[in-house]
Amino acid sequence: MISIDFSWFALLYVGAGSALIFGLWIFYENRDKRVYQAARERVTFHCIKCGELYTDSRQKEVSPCPQCGFENARLKF
Ligand SMILES: [Zn+2]
Structure with a gap:
């Protein structure tokens, strides 16, 4: 041992x-x-047609609204 x-x-x-x-x-x-x-990497979108606030993945510049389907550009600050 x-x-x-x-x-x-x-x-x-x-x-x-x-x-x-x-x-x-x-x-x-x-x-x-x-x-x-x-x-985790999501960005905020605001629908200019119905006022819905929603998030989608960071890679997208344009995302359809989940309520009305209108294509919105991402919010930039
Ligand atoms: Zn909408």
Whole structure:
């Protein structure tokens, strides 16, 4: 059997725990960006025909109103 003294064991134990936590942090951070970023990036549209306020994805410059179907340009501030 391999014999190591307690200080090396404690160092390896803490190092393995830190590496595990750091790995999980990186994994969930990347997963969060991959899965939820597209849904999070939304812009606001205001229908000039019926007054409805709604959101759509960031890539679109023009979006149809969900109530009346009129094509509205995105709001710019
Ligand atoms: Zn509308």
